[in-house]
Amino acid sequence: MALQSLDIQARSATTTPVPGVRETPDLAKLIDISKCIGCKACQVACMQWNDLQGEIGHNIGSYENPHDLNDTTWTLMRFYEVEPEANRLEWLIRKDGCMHCADPGCLAACPSPGAIVQFSNGIVDFHQENCIGCGYCITGCPFDIPRLSKKDEKAYKCTLCSDRVSVGLEPACVKTCPTGAITFGSKRDMINHAKERILDLNERGFAQAGLYDPQGVGGTHVMYVLQHADRPELYGLPKDPTVSPLVELWKGIAKPLAIATMAFVGFASLFHYVTKGPNAVSKEIEKEVEKEEEEQA
Amino acid sequence: MRRDPRDLVRYTAGQRANHWIVGISFILLGMSGLALFHPAFYPFALLFGGGTWTRILHPIFGVVMGLAFILMVIRFAKHNLMSRVDWKWIGRIGEMVDGIDEGMPAQGKYNGGQKLMFWLLLLCMLLLIPSGIVLWRTYFDFPVEWVRWAAVVHSATAVVMICLIFVHVYAAIWVTGTVRAMWYGTVTRAWAKQHHRTWFEEVTKR
Ligand code: HEM
Numbered sequence: 001m002a003l004q005s006l007d008i009q010a011r012s013a014t015t016t017p018v019p020g021v022r023e024t025p026d027l028a029k030l031i032d033i034s035k036c037i038g039c040k041a042c043q044v045a046c047m048q049w050n051d052l053q054g055e056i057g058h059n060i061g062s063y064e065n066p067h068d069l070n071d072t073t074w075t076l077m078r079f080y081e082v083e084p085e086a087n088r089l090e091w092l093i094r095k096d097g098c099m100h101c102a103d104p105g106c107l108a109a110c111p112s113p114g115a116i117v118q119f120s121n122g123i124v125d126f127h128q129e130n131c132i133g134c135g136y137c138i139t140g141c142p143f144d145i146p147r148l149s150k151k152d153e154k155a156y157k158c159t160l161c162s163d164r165v166s167v168g169l170e171p172a173c174v175k176t177c178p179t180g181a182i183t184f185g186s187k188r189d190m191i192n193h194a195k196e197r198i199l200d201l202n203e204r205g206f207a208q209a210g211l212y213d214p215q216g217v218g219g220t221h222v223m224y225v226l227q228h229a230d231r232p233e234l235y236g237l238p239k240d241p242t243v244s245p246l247v248e249l250w251k252g253i254a255k256p257l258a259i260a261t262m263a264f265v266g267f268a269s270l271f272h273y274v275t276k277g278p279n280a281v282s283k284e285i286e287k288e289v290e291k292e293e294e295e296q297a
Numbered sequence: 298m299r300r301d302p303r304d305l306v307r308y309t310a311g312q313r314a315n316h317w318i319v320g321i322s323f324i325l326l327g328m329s330g331l332a333l334f335h336p337a338f339y340p341f342a343l344l345f346g347g348g349t350w351t352r353i354l355h356p357i358f359g360v361v362m363g364l365a366f367i368l369m370v371i372r373f374a375k376h377n378l379m380s381r382v383d384w385k386w387i388g389r390i391g392e393m394v395d396g397i398d399e400g401m402p403a404q405g406k407y408n409g410g411q412k413l414m415f416w417l418l419l420l421c422m423l424l425l426i427p428s429g430i431v432l433w434r435t436y437f438d439f440p441v442e443w444v445r446w447a448a449v450v451h452s453a454t455a456v457v458m459i460c461l462i463f464v465h466v467y468a469a470i471w472v473t474g475t476v477r478a479m480w481y482g483t484v485t486r487a488w489a490k491q492h493h494r495t496w497f498e499e500v501t502k503r
């Protein structure tokens with residue numbers, strides 16, 4: 001998406017303050033898995049609004065279609081047949097896509113200034129015009145979300161419909177969901193709404209129902225209501241996601257440490273020359289060699 | 298070309314060309330790599346035609362350097378085997394750094410420091426090549442945990458190698474009369490006698 005507004009909170013590969021005087025409230029999308037019927041209307045709405053048309057694939061005996069997120073599939077219904085208790089089959093259907101982390105690993109990893117931005121409302125957006133196609137965002141993301149396109153070698157993912165939201169509309173998936181499983185609003189409202197849903201689920205026998213808003217990435221701007229919040233793995237979600245310590249190291253202390261080390265070696269060499277002078281061949285040896293030559297001649 | 302018929306040949310044209318290919322690709326790799334490593338170096342990307350070109354070109358330079366480097370290792374490894382004298386020389390490297398090297402053990406074609414540098418650079422390349430391939434998303438798709446390790450290993454090793462090369466280049470500049478060995482392949486007899494006496498004696502006795 002293009003840079004339409006200046007309400008930015010963080011910008012990739014940028015070490016000075018970002019244009020961020022405008023402040024907007026924290027927004028969030030809440031996906032209530034207990035209400036989802038797996039109709040994929042949201043998946044279609046996403047393609048339609050964003051003008052995305054994937055290649056026609058093959059049926060491999062699963063409702064998942066296509067089989068994974070890709071450059072033209074920014075949201076995907078994932079189907080899990082699980083037995084949370086013995087002999088109790090459940091069909092869990094999760095709308096997968098970018099979580100819009102408060103602490104986004106993709107943005108931390110991105111080497112290209114301004115290719116990834118985080119708006120003050122919490123949306124994490126890729127600006128493909130600045131994307132160089134290295135795929136570091138994939139390396140940084142704890143949820144395996146961004147995808148490099150084979151067509152243009154740029155990375156793509158869900159924008160949370162930043163274009164619609166910036167003019168006061170809800171994301172296309174929210175607009176289209178026929179059961180009201182997807183809601184959108186301020187993060188506080190969404191958490192309150194989730195609480196009501198969780199109470200309802202508790203009454204219906206889902207004692208472990210809860211909200212998925214993982215604090216390891218600072219919380220997310222896409223949250224789930226899970227029937228089994230104690231076992232997010234059942235839904236293919238990581239239990240305690242964080243930006244990998246390897247990515248933290250690579251994008252954290254390694255950078256200033258590297259500059260300091262290289263500068264030290266460079267300046268040490270310069271000052272060595274300045275203090276010790278060149279290591280020239282000594283006059284003595286020059287004379288010795290000349291004498292040997294004369295003797296041989 | 299020998300400026301003085303009495304000069305000693307240190308490198309053949311083929312060896313020098315090989316070394317220059319490695320050197321040039323190293324500079325291109327270092328600058329394009331640093332551009333992707335830290336925003337402070339991102340301006341280097343302009344030298345390669347922008348960020349996308351930098352990302353495309355870096356691994357290609359890497360393949361060129363990798364091949365040229367392997368060829369150079371095959372050519373020079375036998376001259377870089379460490380002996381007891383080399384370790385003795387390294388133990389007294391402080392005197393060399395101080396510029397008071399008259400009393401140091403006599404050295405062959407390469408001194409202990411140069412040999413150690415050779416093996417450290419080889420080690421760096423052995424880490425950089427595979428980690429670079431794992432990072433190369435245009436053609437490869439490795440498990441993400443591998444890519445994370447590769448990113449740490451590749452960037453840390455690159456920084457170590459850049460520092461080693463600073464030392465390598467500085468040593469060549471500091472020791473007057475050395476750089477010409479890489480331009481036209483010869484050194485003076487006096488240079489050889491002062492810095493590589495054992496080698497000098499080998500090549501001058503008939
Ligand atoms: C030998 C073969 C090499 C290969 C195949 C290779 C490949 C790569 C790849 C694929 C990347 C990721 C960026 C991209 O997609 O273009 C990268 C990054 C990088 N490379 Fe290399 N490279 C090699 C050698 C080197 C050398 C010799 C240096 C040292 C000067 C170096 C320094 C760097 C640096 C500093 C980065 C940035 C790492 C970061 O972003 O943290 N590379 N390399």
Ligand code: SF4
Binds near residue numbers: 106107140141146
């Ligand atoms: S889920 Fe992945 S792509 Fe989305 S904001 Fe978090 S780190 Fe970035």
